[in-house]
Amino acid sequence: MPNLPPRIFLLSPxxxxxxxxxLLFHPVTMFPVARAxxxxxxxxxxxxxxxxxxxxxxxxxxxxxxxxRPPQGLDTGxxxxxxxxxxxxxxxxxxxxxxxxxAKTDIGxxxxxxxxxxxxxxxxxxKTLGPWGEPVLLGSIAxxxxxxxxxxAFPQELLxxxxxxxxxxxxxxxxxxxxxxxxxxxPYVPVRGAxxxxxxxPKLPARSTRS
Numbered sequence: 456m457p458n459l460p461p462r463i464f465l466l467s468p469x470x471x472x473x474x475x476x477x478l479l480f481h482p483v484t485m486f487p488v489a490r491a492x493x494x495x496x497x498x499x500x501x502x503x504x505x506x507x508x509x510x511x512x513x514x515x516x517x518x519x520x521x522x523x524r525p526p527q528g529l530d531t532g533x534x535x536x537x538x539x540x541x542x543x544x545x546x547x548x549x550x551x552x553x554x555x556x557x558a559k560t561d562i563g564x565x566x567x568x569x570x571x572x573x574x575x576x577x578x579x580x581x582k583t584l585g586p587w588g589e590p591v592l593l594g595s596i597a598x599x600x601x602x603x604x605x606x607x608a609f610p611q612e613l614l615x616x617x618x619x620x621x622x623x624x625x626x627x628x629x630x631x632x633x634x635x636x637x638x639x640x641x642p643y644v645p646v647r648g649a650x651x652x653x654x655x656x657p658k659l660p661a662r663s664t665r666s
Contacts, residue, residue: 461526464519467594469507501545514628541572577608614643
């Protein structure tokens with residue numbers, strides 16, 4: 456759209472531990488994502504993280520794809536934070552070995568295996584985004600994990616949806632899908648100086664199933 460600044464979305468990663476991850480690493484039955492992941496071609500990281508996080512990542516990915524405004528030179532404005540491979544496109548395919556490699560790294564702002572690739576990729580992205588571009592984090596700001604790294608990488612104001620504060624993962628996912636239904640983007644506020652923890656907002660109303 457003319458006169459609007461470029462806008463990119465940075466999606467927080469899914470957890471690579473727990474029962475959902477074990478269903479991928481050691482599937483009892485080869486459901487579609489597991490079958491793809493165990494094949495030479497692999498599965499996309501978008502498919503993998505959607506399986507691991509369910510509604511939350513599905514909402515983030517659909518929302519970001521709908522509202523991103525990539526800067527000149529980029530085909531997409533959606534990037535996924537990973538434990539040790541920096542920022543990846545949701546369409547990047549991963550094999551089982553690739554996923555196991557990701558799972559070896561704990562996410563934390565002080566973990567060099569996590570911090571350096573993310574910092575390097577974010578700095579490159581910041582240059583492409585330009586001084587008026589808007590990086591938006593779709594993820595929790597309650598902990599410093601990736602927030603501190605991104606704040607140090609982007610000279611632009613790092614933003615996030617104000618309505619995320621106080622909500623759990625499922626509620627955030629539902630909120631983004633409702634925004635898509637309404638064709639209405641959420642309001643964003645700067646991460647720097649924001650209230651990182653707040654009271655839980657009222658429960659979302661039931662989502663309409665009408666097309």
